[in-house]
Amino acid sequence: MSVTNAWLTLIALSIGSTILAHFGAAGIFASLAILTLAWIKAQVILRVYLGLQNAPSWGRGFGMVLAIYMIGIMGLAVAAS
Amino acid sequence: MKDATKQTPAEGIDALPGDLMMWILIVSELLVFGAGLAAFMGVRLTDPAGFSEAQTHLNATTAGINTVVLVTSGWLAALAVQASEMGNILRTRLFLAAASILGVVFLVIKGAEYADKSAQGIDFETHSFFLFYYMLTGFHAMHVIAGIVILALVSWKVTPRNTEVGAAFWHMVDLVWVLLFPIMYLL
Amino acid sequence: MKYKTQRIAFAYFVVAMALFAVQVTMGLVLGWIYVDGNFLSELIPFNIGRMLHTNSLVVWLLTGFFGAAYFLVPEESEQEIHSEKLAYLQLAILVLGTAGVVVTYLFNLFEGNFLLGKEGREFLEQPKWVKAGIVVAALIFLYNISMTVLKGKKTAITNILLLGLWGIALLFLFSFYNPDNLALDKMYWWYVVHLWVEGTWELVMASILAFLMLKLTGVDREVVEKWLYVIAALALFSGILGTGHHYFWIGTPGYWQWIGSIFSSLEIVPFFGMMAFAFVMVWKGRRDHPNKAALLWSLGCATLAFFGAGVWGFLHTLHGVNFYTHGTQITAAHGHLAFFGAYVALNLAIISYAMPILRGRDPFNQVLNMVSFWLMAGGMTFMTFTLTFAGTVQTHLQRVNGEAFMDVQEQLWIFYVMRFGSGIAVVLGAVLFIYAVMKPRKEIIEAGAVGTPAE
Numbered sequence: 230m231s232v233t234n235a236w237l238t239l240i241a242l243s244i245g246s247t248i249l250a251h252f253g254a255a256g257i258f259a260s261l262a263i264l265t266l267a268w269i270k271a272q273v274i275l276r277v278y279l280g281l282q283n284a285p286s287w288g289r290g291f292g293m294v295l296a297i298y299m300i301g302i303m304g305l306a307v308a309a310s
Numbered sequence: 311m312k313d314a315t316k317q318t319p320a321e322g323i324d325a326l327p328g329d330l331m332m333w334i335l336i337v338s339e340l341l342v343f344g345a346g347l348a349a350f351m352g353v354r355l356t357d358p359a360g361f362s363e364a365q366t367h368l369n370a371t372t373a374g375i376n377t378v379v380l381v382t383s384g385w386l387a388a389l390a391v392q393a394s395e396m397g398n399i400l401r402t403r404l405f406l407a408a409a410s411i412l413g414v415v416f417l418v419i420k421g422a423e424y425a426d427k428s429a430q431g432i433d434f435e436t437h438s439f440f441l442f443y444y445m446l447t448g449f450h451a452m453h454v455i456a457g458i459v460i461l462a463l464v465s466w467k468v469t470p471r472n473t474e475v476g477a478a479f480w481h482m483v484d485l486v487w488v489l490l491f492p493i494m495y496l497l
Numbered sequence: 498m499k500y501k502t503q504r505i506a507f508a509y510f511v512v513a514m515a516l517f518a519v520q521v522t523m524g525l526v527l528g529w530i531y532v533d534g535n536f537l538s539e540l541i542p543f544n545i546g547r548m549l550h551t552n553s554l555v556v557w558l559l560t561g562f563f564g565a566a567y568f569l570v571p572e573e574s575e576q577e578i579h580s581e582k583l584a585y586l587q588l589a590i591l592v593l594g595t596a597g598v599v600v601t602y603l604f605n606l607f608e609g610n611f612l613l614g615k616e617g618r619e620f621l622e623q624p625k626w627v628k629a630g631i632v633v634a635a636l637i638f639l640y641n642i643s644m645t646v647l648k649g650k651k652t653a654i655t656n657i658l659l660l661g662l663w664g665i666a667l668l669f670l671f672s673f674y675n676p677d678n679l680a681l682d683k684m685y686w687w688y689v690v691h692l693w694v695e696g697t698w699e700l701v702m703a704s705i706l707a708f709l710m711l712k713l714t715g716v717d718r719e720v721v722e723k724w725l726y727v728i729a730a731l732a733l734f735s736g737i738l739g740t741g742h743h744y745f746w747i748g749t750p751g752y753w754q755w756i757g758s759i760f761s762s763l764e765i766v767p768f769f770g771m772m773a774f775a776f777v778m779v780w781k782g783r784r785d786h787p788n789k790a791a792l793l794w795s796l797g798c799a800t801l802a803f804f805g806a807g808v809w810g811f812l813h814t815l816h817g818v819n820f821y822t823h824g825t826q827i828t829a830a831h832g833h834l835a836f837f838g839a840y841v842a843l844n845l846a847i848i849s850y851a852m853p854i855l856r857g858r859d860p861f862n863q864v865l866n867m868v869s870f871w872l873m874a875g876g877m878t879f880m881t882f883t884l885t886f887a888g889t890v891q892t893h894l895q896r897v898n899g900e901a902f903m904d905v906q907e908q909l910w911i912f913y914v915m916r917f918g919s920g921i922a923v924v925l926g927a928v929l930f931i932y933a934v935m936k937p938r939k940e941i942i943e944a945g946a947v948g949t950p951a952e
Contacts, residue, residue: 236385247374250496263492270488278481280327305351309358338734345759
């Protein structure tokens, strides 16, 4: 992915999460959706902006830790609802 | 040395793009912010209603604008790296300057947000939500300031390597924000 | 000995070991006071004994660091020490100050005097003239070492070492600032020794370990330096704000609980890094260095530092845990193994490496030295366990059940008896160590084949 495509993706995802939060979407499913969007954004920044797409093994490692972390955060979000 | 890395794909630590020390810093920072956000989510369990109420005092719209500002700034920094790799110093400097200006915009919006909180009489002792709010966003804002300084240093001495290392720090600041923003402002 | 000014280190190491003897002897006395509360209560009250135990520890470790710097800087920067005379003057000031402290504490001379009397501040109670003397000595030292490095080759080892040593001297200046507000007083109080042990001393430790690894394993300098920079960066990143874990219950704002907990949890990382570094270097190294004792101490240092400072530190660093364990024997357990593992063993490692060279009898009788390692390390580990169990019981009885302090102490008696036993082992080990590096001349271990360094 080129950096410009990454940027467009990030903007689209950010607008998406703001719309979700703003227009009524509440409750646990909205929270999980918002966190999923954040997860994708973090993945895009790691892979494209920080260039881990060119270092596949590191990209996988960071992706895995991020996945565990986001699942943990989602778990805490579910527990709080 | 350089030819050797071109022929065989680098392995282990050498495969990391940019500078090892910067990656050590990035990972350390991510651990700290990650732990802070996880602690926030953990403490939130003890008082979900209080946290929701406290969150209504935040302005998600301006923070959302700040997200756009920061990821755009990150894009400009990434373009600066490409310009630097092509040896175009002027173009590199322009992109870095633009990225820094958006960093300043971020700080101005953040400052207005803090001023608004303070006008409402909210400080870090008001509620544990605001303890985390001030601590984590404040820490993050300090990194934005540090990032602007780093970008300025890089544009003073432009080399492809310097630009890549400076931009990496800036992307880390970006990365932290895209996780911090939804967790703190939207959940 | 490649450079003749390296001999300065000999005098420093001898003074350091003499103070080491004083320190462990005082430790043994204190250990017995825990068993029999009235022992020497008229002559050396507990608080005075503790002052001597902790102050002599810090002073001898610093003296050892100075000695290590005088030993390794000439070799690293390929340059004689700037001024030998100044180095001895510095040592004389330190010895005079130390003697002054001991006499002032023991007889409580000049009580209340601004300049001569001891200051009431726990652990920073040195009289002002001694503090000023320490600053003068530190300035002489920094001038001397910095001039040497500036004239000669700059390596990663000397860079990190100098960074650490300058940090030590600058942070000590906080001992002069004594605010009236008790909470503020406590806050700045931690800036001295705890920004040392969690920051600048780690830099000194990493650079001395790197020097030892370079010499003992023959691994390429390039590899050692990469590790060194990474470890130094991690130590500073985690250590500076990690000191916030001391701010939990002294009246500082609540955010310190999170800053302290999060950053100090990461403090285990540089210690893990140092342990990994030491073992990877030995594993990769192709040199079979004859000084096995120095290698044993180096590996022991990295390992026990990881457990004592890293694991035992993490054990009670989270503020939710520390709320219960603060100031119990858990703290004592951590303090003993951390200081022993990280800094005592480090000093003994560099002394074990340097002394035979300084005395021109390389290799020396290492069997006794290695026996002393196992005696001290074993004793200290046992002591750590007994104190940890004592602390666990104490936390429950005192902090959870709310029993009175002295009633709880009564119930901990059996642990204190066991701790005294382990203390005897440590003291025997210390005496044996000093004997082993100072006395025997006969070579018992065969000089191993000195392999060619990896090229």
